[in-house]
Amino acid sequence: MDQNAMKKQAAQAALQYVKPDTIVGVGSGSTVNLFIEALGTMRNQIKGAVAASKNSEALLRKQGIEVFSANDVDSLDIYVDGADEINPQKMMIKGGGAALTREKIVAALAKTFICIVDKSKQVEVLSAEFPLPVEVIPMARSQVARKLASLGGAPEYREGVVTDNGNIILDVYRFPILEPIEMEKNLNNIAGVVTNGIFALRGADIVIVGTPEGAQIID
Numbered sequence: 001m002d003q004n005a006m007k008k009q010a011a012q013a014a015l016q017y018v019k020p021d022t023i024v025g026v027g028s029g030s031t032v033n034l035f036i037e038a039l040g041t042m043r044n045q046i047k048g049a050v051a052a053s054k055n056s057e058a059l060l061r062k063q064g065i066e067v068f069s070a071n072d073v074d075s076l077d078i079y080v081d082g083a084d085e086i087n088p089q090k091m092m093i094k095g096g097g098a099a100l101t102r103e104k105i106v107a108a109l110a111k112t113f114i115c116i117v118d119k120s121k122q123v124e125v126l127s128a129e130f131p132l133p134v135e136v137i138p139m140a141r142s143q144v145a146r147k148l149a150s151l152g153g154a155p156e157y158r159e160g161v162v163t164d165n166g167n168i169i170l171d172v173y174r175f176p177i178l179e180p181i182e183m184e185k186n187l188n189n190i191a192g193v194v195t196n197g198i199f200a201l202r203g204a205d206i207v208i209v210g211t212p213e214g215a216q217i218i219d
């Protein structure tokens, strides 16, 4: 079974957590795009969605789903998003699609974070393989890169990418993260860092993994 089919299984299985008459938090990325497509079949049962990227916003509208601003809601019942990596503690690396900051904001509104991934995303140690994305205010790019290098990583400027918030992304290579909560806090304290892609302080509550044997639910 190919990766896309496994992503589709996870996306489809997430529909069982969508409650009628609620506003659904929706992340971004290719797995979430499949979830949005599936959510379209429930468009008449939900109030709408809050999206974590302009791209997801456009796709939700295309499905006939009303999009609310994060400022319009006090809380969300669920937030559904993908991940670049997820560990057994349900902590994640996110931001492969450069939407990490808005993803963290919408996730923070949700009672339940549902992470939908294919099985290739499951790892023991975060960021040992996938580089850690860090969203940075453009004027702080060089100094933040120096600081990340002094912490042992190899930061690379993601050429040609501007986030939905008008910032840039540094991808930190060779940066295995052994203490995700501490590292998430430390990196967010660097002047010029908007957010880093470690989702450990607020990890997932439920993980749905697409596998050749079907969708596996870890809660």
Ligand code: 5RP
Pocket: 027, 028, 029, 030, 031, 032, 081, 082, 083, 084, 093, 094, 095, 096, 097, 098, 099, 100, 103
């Ligand atoms: C975007 C993200 C995505 O959730 C992450 O990159 C996974 O993407 P995909 O579902 O395409 O594999 O964090 O910023």
